[in-house]
Amino acid sequence: VAQLQWGGRFTAPPDESLLAFGSSLEEDLVLAPFDVTCSMAHVRALRGGVISDEHAAWLIGALEVVAREIDSGAFAARARAAGAEDVHGAIDARVRELAGAAGELLHAGRSRNDQVATTLLLYTRDRASSAGATARATAASIVQRAREERDAGTMLAGCTHRQPAQPVLLAFVLIAWAEQFVRAARRFAAVGSIAAEVCPLGSGALAGSTLPLDRAGAAAALGFTAPSRNALDAVGNRDAALDLAHSYVRALVDASRICEELIAWSAPAYGFVRLADRASTGSSLMPQKRNPDPFELVRARASSMVGAYAGALATLCGLATSYQRDLQETKAAVISIVERSSSALDAFGRAFDAVTFDRQRMSSTAGDGYTIATDVADALIANGATARVAHMLAGAAVVRAESLGRALDESDVAEAAVQLGASDIHAPLTPEASIAAKQTAGSTGWAMVGDQIASLQDELTHLSAGA
Numbered sequence: 001v002a003q004l005q006w007g008g009r010f011t012a013p014p015d016e017s018l019l020a021f022g023s024s025l026e027e028d029l030v031l032a033p034f035d036v037t038c039s040m041a042h043v044r045a046l047r048g049g050v051i052s053d054e055h056a057a058w059l060i061g062a063l064e065v066v067a068r069e070i071d072s073g074a075f076a077a078r079a080r081a082a083g084a085e086d087v088h089g090a091i092d093a094r095v096r097e098l099a100g101a102a103g104e105l106l107h108a109g110r111s112r113n114d115q116v117a118t119t120l121l122l123y124t125r126d127r128a129s130s131a132g133a134t135a136r137a138t139a140a141s142i143v144q145r146a147r148e149e150r151d152a153g154t155m156l157a158g159c160t161h162r163q164p165a166q167p168v169l170l171a172f173v174l175i176a177w178a179e180q181f182v183r184a185a186r187r188f189a190a191v192g193s194i195a196a197e198v199c200p201l202g203s204g205a206l207a208g209s210t211l212p213l214d215r216a217g218a219a220a221a222l223g224f225t226a227p228s229r230n231a232l233d234a235v236g237n238r239d240a241a242l243d244l245a246h247s248y249v250r251a252l253v254d255a256s257r258i259c260e261e262l263i264a265w266s267a268p269a270y271g272f273v274r275l276a277d278r279a280s281t282g283s284s285l286m287p288q289k290r291n292p293d294p295f296e297l298v299r300a301r302a303s304s305m306v307g308a309y310a311g312a313l314a315t316l317c318g319l320a321t322s323y324q325r326d327l328q329e330t331k332a333a334v335i336s337i338v339e340r341s342s343s344a345l346d347a348f349g350r351a352f353d354a355v356t357f358d359r360q361r362m363s364s365t366a367g368d369g370y371t372i373a374t375d376v377a378d379a380l381i382a383n384g385a386t387a388r389v390a391h392m393l394a395g396a397a398v399v400r401a402e403s404l405g406r407a408l409d410e411s412d413v414a415e416a417a418v419q420l421g422a423s424d425i426h427a428p429l430t431p432e433a434s435i436a437a438k439q440t441a442g443s444t445g446w447a448m449v450g451d452q453i454a455s456l457q458d459e460l461t462h463l464s465a466g467a
């Protein structure tokens, strides 16, 4: 029989199937350690004038036992056997078993409503911090690869519309990828701060309490800036948890875009990337296959998390202020998003470390598709042509070269110079020269890429110091 936290006003027992339907225990077991922390702070809030020091000591002792049972893995089985509606009730039930009469006092002045809201914030802070660390570590390892590839001088044709556009350094592409993880790390840090602002504990079910709870002491003990201002709002506010889910989904969507490129690059038709055996998967039928499964799975996880996030958000639509039971579903949805996104983000970093670039092959394709045409046009502009005329002349040169099956060369620049009535025009005619000629901040020029690496590194150091 389930150990319920209510029942006095009923004369008939609950329907077992409906009780089981109403349980979120499997989904919220992951909150157990945070509930214990929250419960300890509540004991502190009660000690100020509701319970004796002796009872407080009993309660703390019992909660410490529960914490150990959670650590050892023994708690989950107990909670399941108790048939609890949620992890919060399961912990309360276990404390009542362990602390006898004192155990009956733990829930004084508390509702699961403020307990759930507070516990979810503690979980959000914890996961925001670990997600931030993962995002920073991934960014750092990508920046390190950028450093190596810049030193090696690896180039490729930068693409738009998936078509060759202009020559770039591979380091430049890697920095673009790292930027996304740095932004993700910033978002996780912001979520961590939001989740540490106000503490709902002591809000009771919705209206606060008639008992003299030390709310400020509990909030401080839990590392919040202050107790929440309005109990009705506090028990139904899921903003921080949803912000965390959102940040996770955003990070995964970014990762999925990188996955897509790495998947394409690892195909022999590209031959830019080799994924080490440890991160590759074979085929049960085709002996030659080496598949980039981790990147495909991360890409797919991003899509399913977008859907899950929409679902989590939708559980709040039209909910009246304060606690509604629907919020149990929000909680389960957020936890599932966070845990499943977190494993995908970890997997991405791990798989990325298994990537090696075929420098030779990549660099040898950097000029394919007339990627220096823009440099030719720029040279004409620098020598007095309007942008439109330069574009036309360089375009005509591409048509001519293409029909002859050759690259753009000096003869094309000379021909354009004749058309312009100019002499002695020089244009970068190789990918190396194109990259070397870039001079704007943020460009793929060697020096600028060096600046980007240094600046990203600074930001990562700064973010880590603030974490």
Ligand code: ARG
Pocket: 024, 085, 086, 112, 113, 116, 323, 325, 327, 328, 331
């Ligand atoms: N099991 C619910 C949850 O986890 C708590 C329900 C508390 N409030 C209530 N009035 N039933 O969100």
